[in-house]
Amino acid sequence: MKALTEHLPVEVMPAPSQVSIPLVQHMGKAARPTVAVGDAVKRGQLIAERDGAIGSNVFSSVSGVVKEIDKKVTPTGSALHIVIENDGRDDGVYFEPLQNPTARQVIDRIAEAGIVGMGGAGFPTDVKLTPKNAVDTLIINAAECEPYITCDNRIMLDYTDEFLRGVRYLATALGLKKAYIGIEDNKAEAIELVSDAALFSEEETGIEVVVCALKTHYPQGAEKQMIYAVTGRKVPVGAIPSAVGVVVCNVHTALSTYYAVKEGEPLYRRIMTVTGEGIVNPKNIWVRTGTLYGDVIDFCGGLRQDRRVVKMINGGPMMGTTVSGSTVSCTKTTGCLLLLTDSEASTLSPSACINCGRCAKVCPMRLMPMYMDLYARGGDIDTAVKYGLSNCIECGCCAFVCPAKRTLVQSFRLAKKQLKGRKK
């Protein structure tokens, strides 16, 4: 499934005539707009600033005029969007590039450039880089275990040098002399290229980069599983990685860190994979944040007319969220736009659980999905928690193997929401 795009070098998608930039592209509170309708903005100009400790700055991805500030649909709900009409001049404003930055400078730059975890969660990277516990290990999560997605793989192949420099900036920020890159062994080319390049560039910076080839096994890229595979440490139940002295960052976060530090470029664009049987020309592309899915699809040749596209997914097939229409915008965390046809997507309706126990066998967190589902649906959240509900990482392995096609993850998400609501 990765074969659709893994051999395609990254192309640059031209800026669309209009972008619609959501102010929630990260975990935490929405950013506060700093521009008003009618203002002229430049590419890379701050248009909404961070509000609170967990949050992020948002930048314009084109130069032009603010046309509208309004609430619109995002993949996970709704948020204020700033709509900017592109004047085509593409004037940019950047930060001052940094030479040999200190840890503090890197962290400050990451904060002001609006860099967040670009693997999908969107947690502010500067917060991650200033953990409460002492950290001795930096892991770059390059597993990319989800089927179809290839953008991290392409970054490592096409931007090897930039990526490795970014990794070293992240290590610098944490005051470390060593960083690990965990790559699944189905990306042999990337493993070889990155290992060689890491050896070459070690001397000038004094930071060692070690590539760990990991078994190709979904969900190898899940944070806790990645940490266990690379360091052998188990993150305690309910704790974050820094509890065992580890910080995990995504490949693209490292790349964006490079651009922010070395070139002063704020985060207004990213590399994404557009794929699935439903698209005419699957591609890996540089896309500006705020570009509508519809524009991305047009750039990739449109939808295939000979197939029936049933699902448009923001993210991968295992953990991505579906969107109902193509008026949703790309954000800092949109790593993949997946168009699944009826032959790829699961469309069977669920039947009764036969208690086969396959879900428990495949659960990477060693939970009991069949009982969690049974009790969650019955309204007995406490018993569902006993069987592990609150430790569920929603990877989807259980629902993938379920012969009865039960919508397990859906019921866990709902039950978690109910649990959260009850605690308040």
Place this chain on the structure above:
Amino acid sequence: MSYTVSSSPHITEKNNSTRRIMLDVLIALIPCVIAATVFFGYHVLINLFACAIACMGTEILTGCIIKKSFSRDSLHSSTAFDFSCFVTATILALNLPATMNVWGLNIVVGAATVFSFDTVIVCFIGSIFAIAICKMLFGGIGRNFANPACTARIFLLLTFASSFVASQTLGSFGFVASTGATWLGSQYKLTDGTTLFNLFIGNVGSSAVGETCVIAIAIGYVYLSLRKIIDWRVPLMIVAWSAVFAFLFDATIVQQLPLDKGLLNALANVMSGGLLFGSVFMATDYATSPNTFPGNCIYCFGIALLTMLIRVFAAYPEGMSFAILIMNCVVPLIDKYVYPKPFGYIGNKNKERGL
């Protein structure tokens, strides 16, 4: 154009469905059906057919009654079409004698029974009991607390105790036809080469036609294990523990055999009765076995212990189905207390320290 909005994951494993699993179990049962037909005659197929029809009909009917709707939709959504009722039917048919004589309705020509109406009626009663009472009343597929076929067999065994006599084999392939007495029921438990060979190929009298042929059961076991339908360790654990207890109880305590004879006795014990058939096809039933490997260890130990206790010390020569039924009832308890600790579990002490 708008698209389907749903929760992840958006793809599922291909060629994986409840029906596919049940089909695999049916495929695994084919060798046993063939062996039973060879050794006990065409009556086996008649019984199988009767059970299949009765199970399917009962499942459709009870489903509609429970839903209080006989519309086309409720017929279409019936769980009867996932083939699980055929699995129950096949296992039940293989757990009955080839022919029974209860009401004297059999068509007998000379000394041979040509068509056994009695057995067909018994098959119907057993099927209705298995599906309506054991399965559907407890919530249908996946929610039954006991194996339907196993419970139905015990129900029939207790109800028609006097008619549940072991069928004798036909003497196919030039083998000497068996007398009908099972190895477990015979007074002098011989363990010479011929006896062991007959036990192995299945040329022994039995009140459950499908359980005699070791080869056929082994083929089914290998198929189910390779297809990963069952956990291959479960039948092995039951057989191993049973051999241990057979040696302890039967050979050592009761018969006080010397070591070599005792080991042969344990081997014969394992190969006779419903032990192998039950451990492969009945003890591995999804709904009625624990969902974890440690849980299964307890379950297998319990089945083996109870089987041998009943066989050696109780009034019934055969104990497998009773043992399975009893352990089925223990399964909810096992699953309540034996479940895996989540990845990264650190115990309560550390949790209090706020880690």
